[in-house]
Amino acid sequence: MEKQNRFFEGQTLAILTGGGDTPALNASIEALKCRASVLGFNIYGIREGWKGLLGEGDIVNLTGQPYDGWYGGTALRSSRTNPLPSEKNPVSRVPQVMKNLKRYKIDVLVTIGGDDTNGAAKAIYEQEGIPVIGFPKTIDNDLRTRTFHQYKSENIEACLCPGFPTAAKNIMDYAAKICTTSESHSRIIVLEVMGRDAGWLTGAASFGGANMALVPEYEMTEERIEKFYTKVIEAYKDSPKKSLVIAVSEGTRWYNTLKRKTDVVCASSETDEFGHPRFGGISSIIANEIEKRTGIQARGQITGYFARSGECSKYDKRFVNILADRVLDMLIRKDYGKMPVLSRHTKMNEIEEYNTLTIDMGQIENKSLPGIYYDSENFDFHKSYMDFLGHILKKPRGFLFDYNFPKVEPFI
Numbered sequence: 001m002e003k004q005n006r007f008f009e010g011q012t013l014a015i016l017t018g019g020g021d022t023p024a025l026n027a028s029i030e031a032l033k034c035r036a037s038v039l040g041f042n043i044y045g046i047r048e049g050w051k052g053l054l055g056e057g058d059i060v061n062l063t064g065q066p067y068d069g070w071y072g073g074t075a076l077r078s079s080r081t082n083p084l085p086s087e088k089n090p091v092s093r094v095p096q097v098m099k100n101l102k103r104y105k106i107d108v109l110v111t112i113g114g115d116d117t118n119g120a121a122k123a124i125y126e127q128e129g130i131p132v133i134g135f136p137k138t139i140d141n142d143l144r145t146r147t148f149h150q151y152k153s154e155n156i157e158a159c160l161c162p163g164f165p166t167a168a169k170n171i172m173d174y175a176a177k178i179c180t181t182s183e184s185h186s187r188i189i190v191l192e193v194m195g196r197d198a199g200w201l202t203g204a205a206s207f208g209g210a211n212m213a214l215v216p217e218y219e220m221t222e223e224r225i226e227k228f229y230t231k232v233i234e235a236y237k238d239s240p241k242k243s244l245v246i247a248v249s250e251g252t253r254w255y256n257t258l259k260r261k262t263d264v265v266c267a268s269s270e271t272d273e274f275g276h277p278r279f280g281g282i283s284s285i286i287a288n289e290i291e292k293r294t295g296i297q298a299r300g301q302i303t304g305y306f307a308r309s310g311e312c313s314k315y316d317k318r319f320v321n322i323l324a325d326r327v328l329d330m331l332i333r334k335d336y337g338k339m340p341v342l343s344r345h346t347k348m349n350e351i352e353e354y355n356t357l358t359i360d361m362g363q364i365e366n367k368s369l370p371g372i373y374y375d376s377e378n379f380d381f382h383k384s385y386m387d388f389l390g391h392i393l394k395k396p397r398g399f400l401f402d403y404n405f406p407k408v409e410p411f412i
Contacts, residue, residue, distance in 0.1 A: 006040030007332060011107040013041040014059070018049030018117030019080060021308050022139050022163025023072035023170075024316040028112050030069030031324035032135065033062055039331055044106060049113070050120060051081040054093055057100040069320075070311050072166070082273035084120050089273060094124055101130060108331065114138040114161075115366050116274045118339065122361035125337045133330055134339035134361050135323065139167035139307055141200035144367035145341040146359055149391075151372075151384045158388060159200065159367050160342050162320045165392045166313040167194075168204035172389075174303055175208030175245060176396040182243040183401075188236065188290055188298040192283035194307050195249035196276065199369045201307060205247030206381045207389045208396055211235055212244070214286075216251040217368050218376045219262045225255055229293050231379055236296055248286060250279040280304075315348045315392055326356045337361050347391045 013036045017025050033043045043062040046052035052059065060076070067075075083093045101109065108131045111121040118134040125132045136143055141164035149158040171193055182189045191210060193202045199215025206213050212235060214220060220228065236244050253262040267280030283300030290298040319342070326340035338358040346355055373385035 006038075008036075008107075009040035011041055012044055012105055013108040013110065013331075014044040014046050014104070014106045015062075015076070015110045015112065016046035016049050016052060016117075017074040017076050017078045017137070018111065018113040018120075019078060019137070020114075020139065021073045021078055022137055023166035023308065023310055023312045024162040024320055025074035025078075025112060025137060026067070026071050027069040027312040027317050028135060028137065028162055028320045028324070029062075029074065029076065030067045031321045032110055032112075032327060033067055035324050035328040036331065037063070039328065041108070044104065045076045048077045048079040049081050049117065050083045050097065051079045052076075053097045053100045054081070054083070055096065057104060059104050069317065072308070072310050072312060080116070080272040080274060080276075082116070082120060084123055086273050087275060088271070094127065097124065098128055098130070107131065108133070108336075110135055110327070112137050114140075114143050115364060118361060118364050122337070122364060125361060131334070131336045132361075133327055133336060134364065135327065136161045136339060136341060137163050139163045139201060140195050140198055142196075142198035142366045142368065144363070144365050146357070147342050147345050149345040149388050151387050154372065154384070156370055156372055156384065156388075157367075158345055158370065160319075160345055162316055162323065163308075164200065165315040165319065166310070167201055167307040168207075168389060169313055169393055170307045170310065171201055171204040171303060172208035172393055173396055174306060175205035175210045175247065178301065179209050179243070179245055180401075182245055183241045185297065186242040188232070188244040188246060188287070188296055190283040190287040190290070190298060190300045191245055191247045192250055192280075192300065192302040192304075193247055194303070196251040196279060197366060197368065198251075199249045199374065202247045202249045203369075203373070203381045203385050204389060204393070205245070207386060207393060210245040210247040211239070212379045213247040213374075213381060214252045214379060215249050215369060215374060216253060217371075217374065219253040220255055221262055222255045227377075228379055229290070232290060233294055233296075236294075246286070248283055250282060252282055254282060254285065315351075318348055318351050322351050322353055322356060325353050326358065330358060339364060345388065345391055
């Protein structure tokens with residue numbers, strides 16, 4: 001006998017996006033919206049992350065509405081609002097969240113975010129028992145997803161989050177292009193890349209042609225800085241065009257001679273509701289120090305929000321669709337309190353449902369760049385990480401102007 005109603009006819013699923021934006025957020029919303037609609041859910045969008053569930057609430061109806069998943073960022077907008085008690089807001093706002101979930105008759109909540117957004121969802125799920133599913137997102141790629149990368153005989157535990165593949169492509173292209181201006185002025189360019197605690201994204205600059213790289217996982221102590229200067233001089237001298245691009249994570253810990261300790265560089269003393277300061281400016285500090293110590297002209301360049309901008313890449317689009325397929329399965333089985341992830345790192349044509357799994361939201365945590373990916377002695381990335389990125393990216397078109405003009409000597 002034909003079933004008259006779909007599985008969740010008359011129920012409502014709401015989606016929110018929290019934290020920093022990525023080029024794959026709208027793609028994720030679109031994919032989740034389509035799967036939930038098939039099951040009969042009404043689809044709501046919660047605007048500005050957890051902030052949209054505070055006060056009177058800020059909810060929009062996505063049911064039956066067209067949605068552009070290629071457009072980068074999030075049409076639901078985002079914020080770094082923390083509903084849990086924090087230093088900035090010591091009073092819990094979870095009762096407001098619960099009140100609005102009831103007022104708007106929201107039956108299932110899907111939170112798209114990183115460790116902060118999904119960490120809050122995990123806590124509320126454990127405290128209140130609301131049906132919640134986490135969905136991964138970060139350009140930093142430092143959310144532990146239990147994704148394994150097979151490299152030769154090594155089975156490396158890596159990470160792979162929606163948003164990172166597109167951001168990595170953006171940074172790769174940026175690094176490939178900036179080489180031409182470095183060559184034109186025989187300069188060293190220090191290219192600052194987003195990455196608070198991990199150097200995953202900085203490696204994409206190396207994939208694009210950066211000659212050296214610094215990451216947060218390895219502090220630049222006074223002793224390591226001396227080695228770094230030596231390597232910089234050697235690399236510059238060995239460069240045929242007397243130019244160099246050095247990629248540096250914004251969260252790299254650099255030795256501060258005044259404080260006599262390694263520290264991060266902050267653009268502002270203000271912190272968000274999760275306690276994070278806003279980083280920025282380390283590229284200029286390193287460039288100035290290089291010029292002082294070596295006499296070679298150096299300039300800092302901040303890539304900033306460029307990594308997060310623009311349309312979603314084909315890899316990311318396929319990636320979020322496969323994870324959304326897993327969410328569909330989770331919804332049917334009412335398997336809440338979990339997050340879908342990619343279990344095996346593959347090239348785009350192999351991103352299939354059988355390479356996904358779910359992990360308990362209680363296991364969500366940050367993961368640094370594995371040591372096997374980075375050469376701390378030579379301040380560069382190993383071939384193993386280039387292989388990791390090679391599954392996601394195609395090498396950029398080489399910007400090569402190969403010349404060796406003969407020098408003209410004076411006649412007199």
